[in-house]
Amino acid sequence: MTTQPDVITESREPGPDEGRPLATLGGDSKRSIEQVALGLFIGVPFVALLAAIPFAWGWGMSWLDLGLMVGMYFLGCHGITVGFHRYFTHGSFKANRPLRIALAIAGSLAVEGPVVRWVADHRRHHKFSDAEGDPHSPWRYGESVPALLKGLWWAHMGWMFDEEQTPQHKFAPDLIKDPVIRAISRQFVWWTTVSLLFPPLVGGLVTMSWWGAFTAFFWGSLVRVALLHHVTWSINSICHAVGKRPFRSRxxxxxxxxxAVLSCGESWHNLHHADPTCARHGVLRGQVDSSARIIRWFELLGWVSDVRWPSSERIAARRKDEVAKAA
Structure with a gap:
């Protein structure tokens, strides 16, 4: 079983011969064609999202379309939150080999980038969170209103167009050494194709019509991807600009x-940065965290082990003094 490091580890840069066989999709810089492709993947689904309301008002939306949109949304969302984030990035639990592979594929279906690049970016974010070196801090340009507005745009999606990328051999050496995970990362375009074509394939076969395939593609592919993208990016932007902070973090x-619901528990972001390896982010009463629930189900099935669940002592140790005294 392959495990992840508890902390970000430094490693030497590989030589030319070493890097070639361990290459992943999306290296340390973006080419012009990749910039254009990124713009299309962001822009087209977002236009579809803006058109969703008038489209639904004029032609309606079938239960099949709704089911495909919701089902694919939460499959990809939990692939990101349980897989890419809590497992691959932070090692909040250990997974058996089949689940490890399944989580890498499920996260890839969210169309948020190759798994190795995603993990490298997020580990870098935690190392420099809201300081120089953070790839997507909303405080990048300062604290004035104009600077914060510019920073929110940067944190939400602008940072992804930056040509300078996170060195994957430095921030995700453990994933690069895993041949299966490295292959899944390199096959990101193929998994994206599967993610986008599965809804219209089902819609067309069930309704036996091109219209059924089209509406399924609109709702289950375009609108679903756009919504998931912007919810995920909101964790980078909104959750680092506003919100309650009951726990100490730097x-x-x-x-x-x-x-909370749309982000599958990721928007309980203060505890996460106070205790990054914790498997549950919503630790206080009433804080819904569906990702933690799924990890618990995996644990009961015997698919995961060594889950880093929060204890009352662990939570109390990270609460702000004034909050702890009031409690």
Whole structure:
């Protein structure tokens, strides 16, 4: 079983011969064609999202379309939150080999980038959170209103167009050494194709019509991807600008309750930055965290072990003094 490091580890840069066989999709810089492709993947689904309301008002939306959109949304969302984030990035639990592979594939279906690049970016974010070196801090340009507005745009999606990328051999050496995970990362375009074509394939076969395939593609592919993208990016932007901060952290991460369900528990962001390896982010009463629930189910099935669940002592140790005294 392959495990992840508890902390980010430094490693030497590989030589030319070493890097070639361990290459992953999306290296340390973006080419012009990749910039254009990234713009299309962001822009087209977002236009579809803006068109969703008038489209639904004029032609309606079938239960099949709704089911495909919701099902694919939460499959990809939990692939990111349970897989890419809590497992691959932070090692909040250990998974058996089949589940490890399944989580890498499920996260890839969210169309948020190759698994190795995603993990490298997020480990770098935690190392420099809201400080120089953080790839997507909303405080990048300062604290004035104009600077913060510019920073929110950067944190939400602008940072992804930066040509300078996180060195994957430095921040994700453990994943690069795993041949299966490295292959899944290199096959990101193929998994994206599967993610986008599965809904229209099902819609067309069930309704036996091109219209059924089209509406399934609109709702289950375009709108679903756009919504998931912007919810995920909101964790980078909104949750580092506003929200309650009951726990001590060295950055400005906050809890944003109204994003909790759609983000699968990721918007309880303050505790996460106070205790990054914790398997549960929503640790206080009433904080819904579906990702933690799924990890618990995996544990009961015997698919995961060594889960880093929060204890009352662990939570109390990270609460701010004034909060702890009031409790």
């Amino acid at each position: 950055d400005r991460s906050g809890n944003v309750w109204w994003l």
